[in-house]
Amino acid sequence: MSSIAKSIKAKRALDSVWSYLLLAVIGFIFLFPCIWLITSSFSATGSIYDYVGFFPKQFSFNTWHDLFTKKTQSCNYTLWLGNTFYVAILSCIFSTILVTLTAYTMSRFRFKSRKAMMKMTLLFGIFPNFMNMTALFVIMTQLHLFNNLNGLVILYSCSAPIGYLTQKGFFDTIPNSIYDAARIDGATNFQVFLKMTMPLAKPILVYTALTSFTFPWSDFILPQMLLGGNKDNYTIAIGLNEMPEDMFSLFAAGSVFVALPIVILYFALSRFLVSGAASGAVKE
Numbered sequence: 398m399s400s401i402a403k404s405i406k407a408k409r410a411l412d413s414v415w416s417y418l419l420l421a422v423i424g425f426i427f428l429f430p431c432i433w434l435i436t437s438s439f440s441a442t443g444s445i446y447d448y449v450g451f452f453p454k455q456f457s458f459n460t461w462h463d464l465f466t467k468k469t470q471s472c473n474y475t476l477w478l479g480n481t482f483y484v485a486i487l488s489c490i491f492s493t494i495l496v497t498l499t500a501y502t503m504s505r506f507r508f509k510s511r512k513a514m515m516k517m518t519l520l521f522g523i524f525p526n527f528m529n530m531t532a533l534f535v536i537m538t539q540l541h542l543f544n545n546l547n548g549l550v551i552l553y554s555c556s557a558p559i560g561y562l563t564q565k566g567f568f569d570t571i572p573n574s575i576y577d578a579a580r581i582d583g584a585t586n587f588q589v590f591l592k593m594t595m596p597l598a599k600p601i602l603v604y605t606a607l608t609s610f611t612f613p614w615s616d617f618i619l620p621q622m623l624l625g626g627n628k629d630n631y632t633i634a635i636g637l638n639e640m641p642e643d644m645f646s647l648f649a650a651g652s653v654f655v656a657l658p659i660v661i662l663y664f665a666l667s668r669f670l671v672s673g674a675a676s677g678a679v680k681e
Contacts, residue, residue, distance in 0.1 A: 438650035445645040453646075460646040464654070470628065472644060474651055477636040480546060481655075484632060485614040487550045492557035492609035497602065500564030501590060505576070518559050526556075527618060534622055544627040549620060553613045567601040568594070603666050611659055 433451055440447070441455035448454065464474050503515060533552065534543075542548030571594065579589045595602070617634040624630045631639070633655050640648045 434649050435653055438646055438653050440646035440649070443646040444643045446642075460650050464647055464650045467647070471639070471641055472636075472647055473628070473631075474633075474636065474647075476629065477631050477633045478655075480630060481614060481632040481634075484546055484549050484553070484620075485610050488553035488557075488613040489606055489610040491550065491554035493602065493606045495554060495558045496561050496564055496605050496609070497598070499558040500561040501568055501594065503561065504565045504568035518561070521559055530618070530622060533619075537623055542623075544624055544630055546624070546630055548623055549613070549632075552619060552623075553609075553616075557609060564601050564605055567598065571597055607662055607666060610662070614659065615655070 436452050436456075437445075437448075438460055439456040439458065440453035440460065441457035442453070443460065464472075467473075468475070503511065537543050537548050537552070540548070542551065575593055575597075576589055579593050584592070615634060616632075617638065620632045620635050621638075624632065624635060628636075628639075633651065637648050637651050637655075640651075
């Protein structure tokens with residue numbers, strides 16, 4: 398082997414070592430908070446002030462037992478978990494339906510002001526959500542939906558169709574010849590949508606459902622604004638935030654557990670997420 402080939406091979410090996418080393422350092426930086434939170438959930442004392450450096454002095458499994466059995470004003474995790482599931486599941490169902498119908502309509506039908514509506518949704522998407530908090534608070538109060546879980550479901554569901562563009566991109570990739578053949582056979586628009594489009598749209602439906610579930614599941618701002626006055630209506634995000642400092646281990650355990658459903662869903666449905674997002678990103 399020539400000296401030049403050996404030099405190139407050594408350079409490539411050195412580049413690989415540096416790349417893997419850099420990735421390991423970045424991975425550690427991102428994983429360390431997770432590891433710290435998991436170890437904190439097993440703290441025997443429960444207080445963050447009893448730590449030695451980053452980690453607890455003593456470890457115990459009692460925290461996880463107390464998380465699901467302890468019911469006080471400061472900690473009622475099972476109730477908060479039920480409220481969060483209620484809001485997230487209903488929001489997921491309604492949001493998925495509304496986003497899918499909006500995206501399909503914008504993709505397959507041509508009507509007056511269609512392009513103007515698409516431009517308006519793009520414009521509205523530029524502004525951050527917190528800019529309309531005052532207006533939402535007044536509207537929900539006037540509709541008697543303050544301190545009401547159904548009010549949250551309505552807000553999440555009604556705002557979801559604004560983010561329909563990824564789904565529209567997916568529907569744009571379905572060949573028109575499929576729809577033309579179905580209409581020639583006498584299928585109505587609803588039959589074309591239900592029997593032709595939906596079986597082909599499984600990846601984007603899974604993507605839409607999962608994203609529609611994760612946002613209400615972990616959102617803090619809207620529940621804090623609308624549910625702050627009634628602890629029986631707290632979601633997990635608000636309940637964990639209201640925990641006192643001497644219950645930090647319960648806070649850590651609750652934070653770890655609330656992340657598990659999302660992690661499991663992402664791993665289980667990752668192949669649908671990749672194909673759904675990729676297909677909706679580019680129009681062919």
